[in-house]
Amino acid sequence: MQKGMDMRELEYPFDADLILSKKKSLKRRLLEESGSFTEKRIAILGGGTTSDIKQILELFLLNYGIAAKFYESEYNAFYRDAVFDNEELIKFKPDIIYVCTSNRNIDAYPSLNDDSDTVDMLLKRETDKYMAVWRSLKERYNCPIIQNNFEMPYFRLLGNRDAYDIHGRVNFLSRLNANLYEYAREHEDFHICDINYISADYGLKEWSDPFYWHMYKYALNVKAVPYLSFNVANIIKSIFGKNKKGFVLDLDNTLWGGVIGDDGAENIVIGPEESEGQAYTEFQKYLKAHEDLGIILNIDSKNDEENALLGLDHPDSVLKKDDFIVIKANWEPKDKNFKEIADSLSLLPESLVFVDDNPAERHIVRSSFGNVSAPEIETDDISHFVTAIDRAGYFEATSISEDDKKRKKMYEDNAKRAQEAASFTDYHDYLISLSMKADIKAFEPVYMARIAQLTNKSNQFNLTTKRMTQDEIEKVSADDTYITLYGKLTDKFGDNGVVSVVIGHIIGDALDIELWLMSCRVLKRDMEYAMLDTLVKRAKEKGIDKFLGHYYPTAKNAMVKDFYATLGFKKIKEESDMSTSWELSVKDHKDKNTVICVEE
């Protein structure tokens, strides 16, 4: 396990008061009970007091397996800290900068006598202030930025007119937000923390209780802080590739009403005729919409498979058989099926969200794996599933790569390959029959997002588990002292997209391989051999004599413990923490790939 537990206290829907009053003991428990954490440095540049926001963000991040070190600006020093030289922040080297501002930081609102040019000028001045902050941060620190948008004002001088009159604060803040969004659309690694939405969700009146501003300079109700911090934690965990990857769904009373085995397919409750059926239809539509994001759907149901398929064949069922990658409908325990689903997708159980109306089943799956999320619903009413899943932020979409959209097809293609493999007695013959083609080249701009995503998502086939942001990827790609390779694999069943990444640092006559990873969906396809062959070629061109490889053990990457041995490297060092170093003489290498046609 990368971390030993998910603390239920920190899973949505959480008890915000409890988190606030017990934050110290929660932190102690998280640190005691969990295994290894990814370390990240997070700078919070605030427009108000941020102490609790930071402390509770720390808890949610620990729960996601991220141990954060913080830089916290002085009260309302966000502008100064961002725009001017700041030695302390430079030394801190932030991985993420969170600009935590609010409508309390607006310098000047329009007054009723201003003409429209003056209002435009005020809007531009306010926008420019933040643009200066982001540009300076980007230039100085080159790391992802998270920026609060603006929550609506807690009073409306013009009443409803405030929304559309250019002098209204509601109108002014809405226009300012639109400017923020335009910048966000044009800049990767810039993320909006939508406090406008979460304050509305929480209740704006309570959220903006001015007591907390006047007493402590908190721009929000302290009781709402866990909701803000949770939202920020979700953005951060997504940036570092810790989103969930799919659903495992129950059928009876989850995707439709009734028990299909007892009631018969014609009597299940789904479709527009009555209220309950409408709720199931709406939930199915919500799940189906995830497919476009590359979130995969699977079934884990106690049913005869025949009945399960009859239900999906129901004319009112939005989800059809083809929407699912793995369907397990049988009488085995749900946790056993769950594990098999994860295994056949080459995913870890914790990457999948378990959705079941039955609290007992949720409990079984959760307790079998410890860190699988299984959203709770109020009053067993499935119409609350959408809210419960949505607010939990499992799939926070900080980046949407082209590969995400195609992911479902890739999992389907894999299922077909598995079938085909079974028909061959000789594995090498099977590999040849796949007619594989690979592009193995230095990093290219179109793939930077995918490459960064892979460095953050790959846990199992990952020698050093070095996590990198897109900015860092772009930097090494432009640096002559690095050799970078991405590998993209296609076969007769389809395009797997970019599946392997290697980064080597040239030090004298040696290439120090800082990162070598591969997506588990192309295991045992000899892709690693093709990568090595090309790496050797590139190295020879640069006059490199030897490769240095490293294996740093984590809770998840045992499968590559002896990876370098299989490539012909010699072990040169073994540390007490089981990490190893390996060496390969470049001139002794003979091409190993015989099954993939490579374009370089």
Added chain:
Amino acid sequence: MTREKLYEELNEVFKDVFDDESICVDDHTTADDIEDWDSLEHINLIVAIEKKFSIKFNMGEVNKFKNVGEMADNILAKL
């Protein structure tokens, strides 16, 4: 609620907020007596007490408490 009972519950809040099982507050306890009790933690204490007793303090009250005794008087008057 008796003053004794109030102190029992109040003490639980202090233990939670400062994560210190050894805390035992009385009428004379002030912020100087508890290591982590600074102005930033004060807000957490106030929020936790409000929740525990289902009451609200106003700004003037929060600023005026000189010790836990005054706080207890104020809570008792609200219950």
